[in-house]
Amino acid sequence: MRPFKFTAADSLNTAIGIRTKNPEAAFLGGGTNLLDLMKEHVALPNEIIDLGKLNLKTIKATPTGISLGALAKNTETANHPLVRKDFPLLSKAILAGASAQIRNMATNGGNLLQRTRCSYFYDISMPCNKRVPGSGCSAIEGFNRMHAIFGWSEQCVAVYPSDMAIALSALDATVKVMQTNFSERSILMKDFHILPENHPEIDNSLKHGELITSIEIPKNNLASHSAYIKVRDRNSYAFALVSVAAGLNLNGNIIQSAHIAMGGVAHKPWRAIQAEQVLKGKPATLANFTKAAEAEMSAARALSHNQFKIEMGKKTLINALEMALNG
Known part of the structure; x- marks a missing residue:
């Protein structure tokens, strides 16, 4: 070191x-x-x-929803009464992450800022554009079973590892940031993380010196109909092959809006916009869940070792919607 x-x-x-x-x-x-x-x-x-x-550990209700301090621990956040009652999707996602020991130490802000990475990123003997821009991507032609099927570029095919951020994406969260001039700005979760394109070394939209102060989640009607599914190689301390955070806003059996994000499939939390659009205004049925999943996964591009993720993504998305419907 x-x-x-x-x-x-x-x-x-x-x-x-x-x-x-x-x-x-x-x-x-x-x-x-x-x-x-x-x-x-x-x-x-x-x-x-x-x-x-720093005094950034508070979790509190706000007039518009809930505020999560950037330095509050993941375990504290997942088990907070307000989170469990009003935003159970977030609680489920956090508790699916890493291990209990890591959740006890990891902070909310740090969770969002962890590097998008793969095994080649850790191996300093191998080329990696995230570690050394311009050196090449070893995973493109290497072992890429865990890697992206959406939004990847020739520069990087790694996937973002956080479970918490997948739920925050589905919940339309906003990240509050203190700038270097000590004024505050807000970044929507959908804009916080960045696809690799030609600059995979840049994981997010923060500028050097900026600091996350809190994460704000707006009120919603998803608490009774939400689910988080994580498919992984083992039950603890493993990144997702595919994960899905799903919430349904229902009027009877009609979907007023669907909130869906996927993990393990892209360089950032992948908001399933196509699936959401298919489901809006439709009955909550298995047939419609299937159509939505097929629409979302139609744009997936597999690498040499992760073709299975396309079918896995479809089935996981359908299962998450069914679980959300059943509460």
Whole structure:
């Protein structure tokens, strides 16, 4: 591990000021992703700015929904009474992630900021455009079973690993960010993470020095009809092959709106817009769920080792909608 300076920030302004001045500094929340990358010599910050003393841990109801502090732990968030009651989809998704030990340490903001990555990203002996822009993508012609079927480019085919972010995408969350001039801006979840295109080294729309302060979720009518399904190789500490967060806003048996996002399939949480459009105004039936899944998966492009993900995605999407319908 590269030697680094450690600074415990005593205020939001201090933390942002230090990182703004130092392009090689990194924020430390729970550290569950950053420290792994540092130990593997993938991330090489020369200064760590600990955020643990900042007052960004509050989870509270707001007039428009709920606010999740960026430094609140994943476990605290998943088990918070307001989250379990009004946003059970988020609770289910968080509890499907990683392991209990990691959820106890990982923060909400850090969860969103974890790197989109694959095994080649960790192997510093192999080319990786995310790690060294312009060096090439080893996964394109390599072993790409876990990789993307939507939105990938010749530069990168890795998939975004968070479960929490998939639910937040389906729930139309907004990320609140403190800018380097100490003013606040809001980023819709659909715009927060970025597809690789020609710059896979850029995972999200934050600028250097900016800091997530909270995640805001608007009120909705999805609590009684939501589900999260994660298909993976083992039950704990494994990324999704395919995951689906689904919520249905129903009037009787008619779908007023569907909120669907997929994980394990793209460089960012993949909002299933085609499926949502097919379902709007339609009866909540297996036939319509199937049509929606087929419409969404029709745009998928498989790599050499992940053709199975297309059929898996279709079936998982159908199952998640059925589970959401049945509450």
